[in-house]
Amino acid sequence: MDELYDVMIIGGGVVGSAIARELSRYELKIGVLEKNLDVCFETSGRNSGVIHGGFAYDPGTYKARFCVEGNLEFDQVAAELGVPFKRTGKVLVGNTPADMESLKRTLESGQINGSCGLEIIDDAQLHNLVPSVIGKFALWSPNSGIVDPFLYTIALAENAACNGVTYLFDHEVTGISRARDRYTIITSKGDYRTRWVVNSAGLGCGKISEMLGLRGYKIVGSKGDYIILDKNVGPLLPMPVYPVPSNTYMGIHVTPTVDGNVIVGPNAEYINEDAFSYYGVSQKEIRSLAESANTLWPCIHKKDYIRNYCGILPKWVDENGKIQDYKIEARSEAPNSVNLVGIESPALTSALPIARYVVSLFAEKESFIRNTTFNPVRKPIIRFAEQNDENKEQLIKENPDYGEIICRCEKVTKAEMLQAIHNPLNVDTVTSIKYRTRAMMGRCQGGYCQTRLAEMIEQEKSKAVEDIVYARNGSKLFVGKVRR
Template sequence: MKGAYDVAVIGAGVVGSAIARELSRYKLKIGVFEKNLDVCNETSGRNSAVVHGGFAYDADTLKARFCVAGNRMMGDLSEELDFPFKRCGKVLVGNTEEDMEQLKRTLKQGDVNGATGLELIDEKKLHELVPAVVGKFAMWSKNSGIMDPFLFTIGLAENAAENGAKFLFGHEILGIERVDDDYLLRTGKGEYKAHWVINAAGLGCKTISDMLGITGYHVIGSKGNYIILDKRLGSLLPMPVYPVPSNTYMGIHVTPTVDGNVTVGPDAENVTDFSYYGVPQKNMEELAKSASNLWPHINKADQIRNFSGILPKWVDENGVIQDFKIEIKEDIAPHAVNLVGIESPGLTAAVPIAQYVVELMKEHERLVKNDQFIPEHKSIRRFATASFEEKNALIRENKEYGEIICSCEQVTKAEIRAAIRNPLGVATMTGVKYRTRAMMGTCQGGFCQMKIEQLIEEELGIPAKDVRYSRPDSWVLTGNMREEK
């Protein structure tokens, strides 16, 4: 037996990390089991990074309820956890009578859900808000916004760790067995015991649900591809621009990021392989063509990267997408909270989902408050966004703030070292990337990647062959190109 926990959270995406943080408000020994080598390596870090308003979901659903709640609290969370968030608004753009009727229905649904700041606007107002957009009218969601999904998830996870939660990376759950009043969790790195198990496995939710004995769920993968555009276009897009939505799909949209880039996408395709993130050329071409109907500033010369994400959608026997499922099946799996189909708006809704999970647990277990809980977390100080005076002060404090490693994003050696020393013990290249934005600029790591790899070696005292880019099998280097003499 490698260890025992009061609660084992399976999955370290945004929802699993939020659950771990909420649980750390109580006197509990918490273990977070994640098959990847860092948080938000899957759906939580592969999305549009939009904070949704809550109008796009059927009334009386958990999706609608938690989205509205998450939107309202995002500003406070941003201050507590020190991640970028902008309540910039969003427009859903239409051109036809049918579009107008759909927008009226969407606005009415938003009102029922409790979403606020929704307004139908004419062409003049639309072009005041987004001069470069193409459209006749729109629904304006004033309270929608954009955020950094990496730093949000990292903030939740690192704050949970600072309050006592233990994150076990590279620990894929291979089996779950009920033993007396506890669970035995079998991983590739040994066995662990836990009194409570929480299935926050995202794309793996059905697998874990089946292991718990809660069978019968059908989960499909909906893959969406994206293009990232250079920062020089950011000033042309002050807020996300969406087409008029259908009942099941928000459509290919154009979204600014909190750091000034623009993302185009996603499209949507049902997939059975939940691990393949390649983006075909034809999809990139279709994304650019479709999104140009809304915002005609998408050129190949400005495309610096592409990526994709996969949403775990719970569907019924007819293929109809269902609401979030968050349940305790006491007769089948006592002391287990099962989360299935946590897709969009999971990023916006993560903390309300976590609070709901804790309330469900309280119906079965007395939880004692942790009076030592500290809700605040500080991210790494960013040199690029500091004022001239602040930059000078940082360099006086630590001379390595005066050495730029990533020229595109102005990331210093001090920031790289701080990222390598993160509270979660993450030692990957993307662990540095997501915490600092190094390798996210125009050259996408062409000039700084190997400098960062060498700093990981130096800081952690590990050989080059052991440094991973992101996943367990993603070696940065596999050997020498030539024998040393």
């Protein structure tokens, strides 16, 4: 623990990585402590991947303000960071007079929030936008969109790393102490000293708050399950289709992904902190998701299921269980800290505005020197499958590995896999490569490519097979060689 960090960020999700990236614009020694083996292994990678319009939040809240701000700048952000993003628009579909009242209220709060282009559309307009939907009218939000949540988080983190931020994976924070104006952060892999600390621990925000001496936050998890559908239904869903929202919950919806799949979900089950690491999906939930969403978009059939998953949103609630706005605070009880609590949806949309706000809290106390070498641009891995024939030929000419298809479903080439394996964060779980390339994400779920992927990690990273990990700490794929 010889080195002193200027800022240590606890949690490398989309918000922690956005903060890291925004802070890397300045001459600071920045670290990110992440308990998992890569970014986006928790809430940031387990959601609907929607860039929200900002109409569903109470006026005056951080959620409303940061969401609208994040939405409006997202084209530029996505281009800068090389992230797949589509401004598809979105509809909230209703049928009854009560639905209409509710949508009108949503429209009004959206207008106050500054969400652009909202309008109520009739049956014909709705079915013109989404022919396969069931509904009589809708609230149309032309500015809503979809993003690859994995790649967005990865892009922020990689861009931060390329601008000098140190990512420390497999580092779970177990304690924080403060003496002589310095924090000591105790982790599962050693202690770190830092002048500033940021709590962006997502589901762990309550625990880290306690460690900082900021007590009393009650965090509940809202666990939502999803089903992923095959790309062959993708053309039937040009944009996210939502039901009329309640005060606390968006409702089970269907969302296209930027890659052409469809995701169905989530439901919302409130869970306590001791269940925050359980990512199981039950049969009952899968069935009820499909039944519910089929009343909105009747195109969900079991033959198209390719996978299911769940995510958990950290919600800060008051003593009555009422969900609160984001808490973003720099309190004197924990000097030189920024504490973020209850950063749930729409955090994917809001990450960069939140990050800039966090930086502004720092700037009130300390003046920073600009990092003149900061480069906001991250070059993505060029995807063979998304190119036209001419570009494909050119790619192969420059690098013959672009002609070798490793993943048959998503047509991912060896060149892409190699770039992903040698990523700027130096992570090498199987899931890390999957998120960066889409290998194993297709309908065969790795039936063809996973043996090749594992072999490439083994060779490129000179790893023993028994050290190859699927995703989480300890998720070893193999027990060893069959024969030495």
